[in-house]
Structures are given as C-alpha cells and as structure tokens.
Amino acid sequence: MRSGLIFGMVLGWLCLVTQADAFEISKLKNTKEAVTHSFSKSREAEALARGGKDAEAQFSALAASLNRLEAEKGLNCDFEIFDSFVSELKKMQLPYDHESLSDAFVVWRSRGWIDDLFYEAMVEISESRSRLMHFQSRRVWRREQAEVDQLRSMGDGSAQLALKSIYLGFQGSSPSAPGCTKERYVRHPEISRISNLLAYQSGWIQSEVLDLLEGLSLIGVREWEISIASYLKVLIQVKDRSKGIDPGASDLGPNEFSSSFRYRNSNLTYRETLYSQFDAIQIIMMSDLLKKSFERMDATRADLVFTRGDQSEVIPLSPMGQYYFARKLLKKSIDDLNRSSLFAGSPFSYEDVVTAALETGLIQSNLISEVLKIDDLWSPAVSSWSKLSRFLLQVSGSANVLVPPPYNLISALALVVVEGVVARRINQGNGNLGTGDSTYDPF
Amino acid sequence: MILFKFLMMMAQAFAEPVSASSHQALVLVRGDEFRPVLREVELQDLSSDQRFEGKHFKIVKGVEEVPILLNDPDPELRLKAGTVYHHLTLARRFWVQNLSSEFVKSLPPLVIRLEMTRAFSDLAHYQHERVAPEYNNALSIPQGWPMDGVGGDSWGNEIWFRPKKQILTRDLPGSGLSSSGNPISAYLQALTRPIKESVVSRLIQITLQRWFYPATLATPYRNQVLQQAGTLAMGALILSGSRYLDSLFLEKYYYLDTAMIPEIIYHEFAHIALSDHLKLTLSTPMLEGLADYFATAVSGNPEIASNIRQYSLSMPKNGRNPIRYDPAFETLYFSNSDFVLSTLWRVRDLFPERADLLILKASQRLSTARSDIRHDLIRALLEACREFCLAPRADRLRLRQSFEDKGF
Structure with a gap:
C-alpha cells in the first residue's frame, strides 16, 4: 500500500509536470478575427471539397506534435515545429505533402480552429519546407569569388573568428533537418552569400549547411512577418490573459478591427502588426496602459491638490473632467513608454494599444468603437x-x-x-x- | 316624517359611495403619429359612481373640495377631468409596475385641481383669487399646513392645472422678441455697417484711382459710383422689406391647456413620484428635466406637447434636441429648457431596457437645492450605472462618451 501511494504520488507529479508543459491547442482557436484575408471563397470551397475529410485528424496530429515538442524542447524553432508535425502525420498515415497541407490549413481556418496569423505562417513554412528539402546552392561566380577573397584578407583575425563561431553553430544542419537554423540565421544579419562561401571554403561548414543557408536566403526567411515559433510564444503568454474590464460579461467573439488593414496600401492587419513587431512583454504593457486608464476613469473621486508649504488646496474634478484627465494621462503614458528603452525601435500608436487590449481580452468586440474614440481628445476624427x-x-x-x-x-x-x-x-x-x-x- | 326623510337624504348625500371600479369617459389620448384623438376609455379604480374620485386621485375644480361630477354639465370640464384622471392612472401604473416604486404605491389619494388660477402659498395653501392669477401652467404642490393664525386645513401633495389663456409672444418675458423687429431684420441690421464700410472703402479707392491713375479704371468712374450706390440702396431695400416678416414672428400667440396634454400630466405626476428625494420646493433645470424624462418614458415618445395644436401653441420639448451643454443651463432661467431631457434621453438610447431604472436610481442620489447638472447629475448617473448596468465599466464608458457629445 505504501509503495502504491508513492507510485501514485510520482505519477501525479509526472502528470502535473506534463500538464504544466502541455500546449493547449484551444489557444489556436480564432477568437479575434471576424474576417479572413488569407484566401478567397472559391479557394475555401475547393479546399473543403478536397481536404475536408482528413482535416480533423491532421489537426489532432498538430495538437499531439505541439504537445510533445513543448514537453521535450519547447516551441522555439519554426522548422522543428513543422517537422515534428509532419512526422506525426507520417505516424498517423495522413497526407503530409504541401498541397494536402495547404487544403488542410484552409479548412482549419474556415472552421475557426486557427486564425489568419497561424494559417499564413503555416502556409509559408510548408511551402518553404518543400522548396528547401532538395535545394542545392548554385556555383560560385567569379565576381563572388573575388569578394570572398577580399573578405578573407581584410580586417584582423577577430572578425573572422567571430564569423567562424557563428558558422560552427550550424554544424549538423541540412536542408532535410534544418532544426533551429532559421532562427540562428535571422539572428545574424551578417550572414550573406559571400560569408557563406567563405565559411564553406574555409571548412567551417559542410556542403549541406551551405545548401541550407542558401536555401534560407532564397525563401527570404528574414522578410517573414511572423514565424510560428514567435507567434506561439506570444500567443501563450498574451492571448486572453486578462479577465476583462467587466469580468462577468460574456465573450462576444471575433472583431473586425483586429483583422482590418493598418494602412490603406498595406497588407498587414492590426493583429499581424502586433505579433510581428512586439513581443509578449510589450503587448502586455500596452494593454495595461488602457487598463490603468479605465481604472482612473472609474475612480470614485479625483482631486487636484496644490501644496504650498504645509498647506494644501484640494480642488475636486467633475466626473467628465476626471474622464478627460484620464485620457490625457493615457496619451502621456503612451508617449513616455514610446520613449523608453523597452520600446526602442518599436514605436506604437494608440491603435496598437487597442489591438493589444483586444488580444489580452481586456476589452471585447462590443467596446471597440468606444475605445477608439478615447484618442479623439488628441487625434480627432474629422470627417x-x-x-x-x-x-x-x-x-x-x-x-x-x-x-x-x-x-x-x-x-x-x-x-x-x-x-x-x-x-x-x-x-x-x-x-x-x-x-x-x-x-x-x-x- | 319630513325630518326623517330629510335626514335620509342627507345621509345618502354623505354616505360612503358604492365602490364602482370603472366608468366610460371621453378622454384625449395619443393616436397614430402621436396625434391627439378623443376616445372613450374606461376610467379605472374609481371609488365613486358619480364623481371623478378614485382610490388614488380626486379631481376637483379650483379650490373646491368636492370632486367633479362624472356627468357634469360642462362637457369641456368633463373632458379635462376624464383626461387627467385617465393619464394619471397610466402614470401611476408605470411607476408601480415598471419601476416598482414603493413610494408611489404607498401614496395617499392625490387632489388634482383643474382650472386653478390661484397662486400657491406655502403659508396658506393658496393666495387670494385676485392676487396675480396664473394661466398656461401646471404645477405640483408639496404637502403642507397653514401658518399659525391663518386657519384652514393641512393639505397633501396636489397637482394643479391652470386654464389656458392666449398671450402674444412678444409679451412673453424672455422671448427675445420686441416690437423693434423680427430676428431676420435684426440679422440684416447687423450687416448694415460692414456693407457701408465696404462701399465707402471702394468709393475711396476708385476716387483715388481716378485722380492719380485714371488710365487704370476699366469702367467709367460714374458707372462705378452708381454701382456702389446701388449696393447701398439694395441693402436698405432688403432691410426695410424684411419688416414685412414681422407677422411671422411677432404676431404670434402662446397658450397651453396643460390639463389636456398627456405628457404634462405625466410630468407633474413624476414630480410627485420623485418627491421622496427631490422636494417640490424649487423648480430647477435638473428637477424639471427628470420629470420631463419620466413623462416621455410613460408616453414612449421623446417629445412633450408636440402635435397638439388645439391645446398648445408653444414650443414643445424634444428629447432628441442635439443642443450641447452651456453653463447657462444650470440657471433657473432655463429650468424649462429641454437640455436635461435630451441628455437623459440619450441614456435611454444607449440602454433602452434599463434607462428608466438607472435614471430613477440616479435621482435618489440627488437633492433639489444642491445638485447641479454637470457635477451631480452626471456623477449620479455614472454611480447608478456602476450598480445597475450589465457591463458596468463598458457601459460607463459609453455614458461618458454620450455626455461628451452633449458638450459636457
């Protein structure tokens, strides 16, 4: 009995640990975007006709692979996530070619199991993966060789050592097993065709690694707006983390604002901008600005206090005065945060704050128009x-x-x-x- | 025997009336498109089968204490009594059923005085009939008792309806109109000076041009002078012609037969219904606005006294008036403006099912003497929403933005 008790405790602990590391697939569910811009109705109909029957099983495979990877290593690398998903599909004897997966993604999106961001990231990586699989780098041109030689000869040894240490980190990778190469590649903007050739000719990397790096350059991974790993990382920490300004109010579902385009000629929506430009901490901080503002508006009393020596003059604000003051303070808080080092290089606007608040669940779709009007104080909408x-x-x-x-x-x-x-x-x-x-x- | 018969007659006259629950009477109601129509309705809760006296209201004429007869020989008086009784019954039902007002439920029967011209006196109930008789008005009287030495009985809350009387609009105090001219003339008069200045400066310019640079004059000097003179003449002509519009503005009458306007009846009852917190001692913009709101809530229409020309030739009040806040609206001069009504009606637009309750709860946080619109009414509405709105924070944000649109 005692051993049984100990066994039960260990099993329970293991379950707890596993539970703590498990990825909740329900997090992927689309609860924010009322409109999809990712595909047309005809494409949707086509995909439903072709890929409908396997979609649910493929989604289960995705859930299983994410759970397993999260528990083993964490969801840090795009190709790792995707390859894990593909291997799960193979295990379950489900289709895993790019065309089948594209149809499956459309079905998942149309049923609301995923949102536009995850859909586009998955489509991108699926297509890139299939292009990368058998990629081989092209031959070296004379002009390129001259540049390689020049790079080899210029500067002191420290620059080359630094470059070498970067490339040594790619050892073991190949187009068929890229692992976390993409993330490492994006982290080092100094990697180029010329430095790749230098590394290969210097023996720091093998031909497979060269093929992989050239392939990553060809598919333009540095221009990807959103990656799966970064998306999932932010999603887990940010999505619906807040109880909402009215905790008792029921969720009203997706909204149109998040999926509307940020600028007239842009193809990035507000939500895409949020996920591509800001990390989880930044998004939470932006959302908290609005939360603080609501708390100020709802305070039972607000006073102006003028202190002269040991005497104070207290002047109460009217309810609307309090409201306007809270809005002005919000503007000030946005400006202060924009100037801080936390947001250096990633300035945000009031619309980003609203998008962040929607993402964290602080506000819901029924309040968007009212919340957007808050900034009319400093940025009036003139018809x-x-x-x-x-x-x-x-x-x-x-x-x-x-x-x-x-x-x-x-x-x-x-x-x-x-x-x-x-x-x-x-x-x-x-x-x-x-x-x-x-x-x-x-x- | 004769004495016995006399005593029996007296007993019959003063005996408790048989409880008669209803009576068909001709009353004025609102029909299609809010137009007034006369209709036979059943008067409910009557406690007499001979007089306009019920469980909750007693309709009398002037200073009398005996209720008006159901078959009074004056048809107009019967119509007024029936209309007032019917609409007060509707108003009471609204307050008891829709707002669950215990205060209204427990009110003793109200005395309603029709054709009452006497001014109110809080020392003696009412003034002498020759002292400043009043017309075109209705008011709610707080309960009270006569001053020591004056004599007379105490009185409960009452509602008085004054008779109508035609008054020229220009004789109305605060109309802004006078025999000096209609608004269009006043407007044009303001233009006279700038036009004159423009003509004079142009004349100076062309004169100087003629003296020093005659070759630059495209049109002959005389013609240009004539043109400018023509401009002046046309201006004077238009101004003098505008006097003919005086009849559109000045020769207008105003009258208000308050007992025949359902919304005014609801308004006065609202004063009584709110009197547990908002005393009837002073007519303030906030108090009048609250009563206006509940009047429109009972009627279901945002307008008061509109489309009722035969009984009201005055400016109606409109809950949809977009007028924005001005501190002047806090003053007693603007007690009867529709600003507060239109502010409160916006609350109804936002929360159609909860507005009545919200505004009632807000009114319980106010006082007649001390509360103003900008501070106290707004705060009371926000606090009421904190407690009674379905999504308090979100709904309070909506309220604030609505108040912002109203210019607060």
Whole structure:
C-alpha cells in the first residue's frame, strides 16, 4: 500500500509536470478575427471539397506534435515545429505533402480552429519546407569569388573568428533537418552569400549547411512577418490573459478591427502588426496602459491638490473632467513608454494599444468603437465633410471680393447665413476636440 | 316624517359611495403619429359612481373640495377631468409596475385641481383669487399646513392645472422678441455697417484711382459710383422689406391647456413620484428635466406637447434636441429648457431596457437645492450605472462618451 501511494504520488507529479508543459491547442482557436484575408471563397470551397475529410485528424496530429515538442524542447524553432508535425502525420498515415497541407490549413481556418496569423505562417513554412528539402546552392561566380577573397584578407583575425563561431553553430544542419537554423540565421544579419562561401571554403561548414543557408536566403526567411515559433510564444503568454474590464460579461467573439488593414496600401492587419513587431512583454504593457486608464476613469473621486508649504488646496474634478484627465494621462503614458528603452525601435500608436487590449481580452468586440474614440481628445476624427466645409468657408470669404457689386451683397448675405448655421455646427462638433479649450474644462 | 326623510337624504348625500371600479369617459389620448384623438376609455379604480374620485386621485375644480361630477354639465370640464384622471392612472401604473416604486404605491389619494388660477402659498395653501392669477401652467404642490393664525386645513401633495389663456409672444418675458423687429431684420441690421464700410472703402479707392491713375479704371468712374450706390440702396431695400416678416414672428400667440396634454400630466405626476428625494420646493433645470424624462418614458415618445395644436401653441420639448451643454443651463432661467431631457434621453438610447431604472436610481442620489447638472447629475448617473448596468465599466464608458457629445 505504501509503495502504491508513492507510485501514485510520482505519477501525479509526472502528470502535473506534463500538464504544466502541455500546449493547449484551444489557444489556436480564432477568437479575434471576424474576417479572413488569407484566401478567397472559391479557394475555401475547393479546399473543403478536397481536404475536408482528413482535416480533423491532421489537426489532432498538430495538437499531439505541439504537445510533445513543448514537453521535450519547447516551441522555439519554426522548422522543428513543422517537422515534428509532419512526422506525426507520417505516424498517423495522413497526407503530409504541401498541397494536402495547404487544403488542410484552409479548412482549419474556415472552421475557426486557427486564425489568419497561424494559417499564413503555416502556409509559408510548408511551402518553404518543400522548396528547401532538395535545394542545392548554385556555383560560385567569379565576381563572388573575388569578394570572398577580399573578405578573407581584410580586417584582423577577430572578425573572422567571430564569423567562424557563428558558422560552427550550424554544424549538423541540412536542408532535410534544418532544426533551429532559421532562427540562428535571422539572428545574424551578417550572414550573406559571400560569408557563406567563405565559411564553406574555409571548412567551417559542410556542403549541406551551405545548401541550407542558401536555401534560407532564397525563401527570404528574414522578410517573414511572423514565424510560428514567435507567434506561439506570444500567443501563450498574451492571448486572453486578462479577465476583462467587466469580468462577468460574456465573450462576444471575433472583431473586425483586429483583422482590418493598418494602412490603406498595406497588407498587414492590426493583429499581424502586433505579433510581428512586439513581443509578449510589450503587448502586455500596452494593454495595461488602457487598463490603468479605465481604472482612473472609474475612480470614485479625483482631486487636484496644490501644496504650498504645509498647506494644501484640494480642488475636486467633475466626473467628465476626471474622464478627460484620464485620457490625457493615457496619451502621456503612451508617449513616455514610446520613449523608453523597452520600446526602442518599436514605436506604437494608440491603435496598437487597442489591438493589444483586444488580444489580452481586456476589452471585447462590443467596446471597440468606444475605445477608439478615447484618442479623439488628441487625434480627432474629422470627417471629409467637415474638412471640405472649413476649406470652403475660409475661401469663400476672400472670394466674395471678386463678385461684382451689387451682387456681392447677395453673396455676402448667403455667406453670413451659412457661417451662422454651418460654422456653428462645425465648432460645436469638431472645434472643441483636441484644442484644449474650455469645453474640456475639468471642473 | 319630513325630518326623517330629510335626514335620509342627507345621509345618502354623505354616505360612503358604492365602490364602482370603472366608468366610460371621453378622454384625449395619443393616436397614430402621436396625434391627439378623443376616445372613450374606461376610467379605472374609481371609488365613486358619480364623481371623478378614485382610490388614488380626486379631481376637483379650483379650490373646491368636492370632486367633479362624472356627468357634469360642462362637457369641456368633463373632458379635462376624464383626461387627467385617465393619464394619471397610466402614470401611476408605470411607476408601480415598471419601476416598482414603493413610494408611489404607498401614496395617499392625490387632489388634482383643474382650472386653478390661484397662486400657491406655502403659508396658506393658496393666495387670494385676485392676487396675480396664473394661466398656461401646471404645477405640483408639496404637502403642507397653514401658518399659525391663518386657519384652514393641512393639505397633501396636489397637482394643479391652470386654464389656458392666449398671450402674444412678444409679451412673453424672455422671448427675445420686441416690437423693434423680427430676428431676420435684426440679422440684416447687423450687416448694415460692414456693407457701408465696404462701399465707402471702394468709393475711396476708385476716387483715388481716378485722380492719380485714371488710365487704370476699366469702367467709367460714374458707372462705378452708381454701382456702389446701388449696393447701398439694395441693402436698405432688403432691410426695410424684411419688416414685412414681422407677422411671422411677432404676431404670434402662446397658450397651453396643460390639463389636456398627456405628457404634462405625466410630468407633474413624476414630480410627485420623485418627491421622496427631490422636494417640490424649487423648480430647477435638473428637477424639471427628470420629470420631463419620466413623462416621455410613460408616453414612449421623446417629445412633450408636440402635435397638439388645439391645446398648445408653444414650443414643445424634444428629447432628441442635439443642443450641447452651456453653463447657462444650470440657471433657473432655463429650468424649462429641454437640455436635461435630451441628455437623459440619450441614456435611454444607449440602454433602452434599463434607462428608466438607472435614471430613477440616479435621482435618489440627488437633492433639489444642491445638485447641479454637470457635477451631480452626471456623477449620479455614472454611480447608478456602476450598480445597475450589465457591463458596468463598458457601459460607463459609453455614458461618458454620450455626455461628451452633449458638450459636457
């Protein structure tokens, strides 16, 4: 009985450890993107027709492979993750070629089992993997050889030693077993075709490694917006970690804002930008800015305190004054954080803050339009009509002198009426925003 | 025997009436498109089969204490009494059933005075009939008792409806209108000076040009002078012509037959219903706005006294008025503006199912004398939402943004 008890305890501990390291496949479920930009309806129909029957089994294989890899080594390397998935598919005797997997990814996305980010990362790596598998580097050109020779001869030995140490880290890799080469390659921007050739000719790497590095360059891994490993790392730490500003409120599902394009001519959505430019800590910090702001808005009281010596004058803010002040403080916090070393090289905007808050679950889709209006205080949304009206009013006053008398009287009268009606509306609408005038009087 | 018969007649006159629950009466109600229509309805909860007296309301005329007869010979008085009784019953039902107001449920029967011209006196109930008779109004009277030495009985909460009286708009205090001109004339008068200055400067310019650079004058000097003179003449002509528009603005009447306007009846009852926290001592913008809100909540329409021309020729109040906040709205002068109503109606737009409860709970945090709109009403609404909104933080953010749009 005693040994049975000890065995049970050990088993329980093992389960706990395993449980702690297990990857929750439910994390991949799309709960944020209401719209997909990754494929068309026709492609979706085609994939459903072809790949529908194996999709569920393939997804189970993905879950199993991620669980196993997370427990063994961690989810750190893209090709490792993908190769682990493929080997699981092989074990389960499921299709694993690129075309079948592409269909499977479409099916997973259309059923909401994954989101656009994971879909695109998987499609990219699947395609790249198949191209990389049998890649062989091309022959050396004369001009390239000259550059290699020049690189070999220039500088002191320390630079070459540093380069050698980088390349020695690639030993054992090959296009059929890339491991974490891609991550190491991206981490070292000094790796180039010329340095590859130098390394190979110096005997630091074998031909397979050269083929692998050249292959990585060809598939452009440095331009990948999002990698699976980085995506999963952020996802685990960030997604829905917050209880929400109203913990009792039910989840309202995906939103359109996260999957809308950041700029007019960009193909990056807000969510893609978030995952590609910021790490987990940064995303959590951005989300916390909004959380802090809500707490300030909801404080039961806010006072201004003027202290002169040992005397204090306390002036209470009105409820709306408190609200405006909280918004101004939010702007200040965004500016301060942007200037800090934590965000050096990765400036963020208010929309990124909103996206981060959506991602952490601090806010839900029903609150997006209201939260986006918070920054109207310093970045007012001016409609096209308002812009046009203002321009016309400015110009028409001067243009009136060109109207010959006595008709200029009629145009002047019309202008007065228009200014009296339209301009008052404009001033009431947008003129009070972001100008710091008395309408935002805190008292 | 004769004495016995006389005593029996007196007993019959003063005996407890038989509990009659309903009576068909002609009343004014709101029909399609919010238009007033006359309709036969059943008056509920009557406790008399002869008079407009019920479990909750007693309708009297002026300072009388005896309720109006159900078959009173004056048809207009019957119509008013029926209308007031019917709509007060609806209002009471709203407060008891929709808002679960225990205070309203426990109210003793209210005395409702129609055609009441006497001014209120908190020392003696009402002033002498010759002292400043009042018209075109309705008010809620707080309970009280006469000053020592004055004599008379104490009184409970009452609602008084004044009779209508036609008044010229220009005689209304604070109308901004005067016999000096209509608004369009006033507007044009403001243009006179800039036009004159423009003409004078142009004349100076062309004169100087004629003296020093005559060759640069494209049009003959005389023609240009005539043009400028023509401009002045046209301006004067338009200004004088605008006086003919006076009749559109100045020769207007105002009247308000408050007893025939359902929303005013609901408004006055709302004052009584709110009087457990908001005393009826002073008419403030916030108090009037709250009563307006509940009046529109009972009627289901954001407008008060609109589409009812035969009984109201005055500016109706509109819960959809987009007017923005101005500190002037805190003053007693603007007690009857629709600013607070339109602010509260926006709360209803945001939370249609909870707004009535929210606003009621908010009103319980306010006081008549001390509370203002900008600080206290806003804070009360936000605090009520903290407790009664489904998603308190999100809903409070929505409220704040709604208040921001209103110019707070």
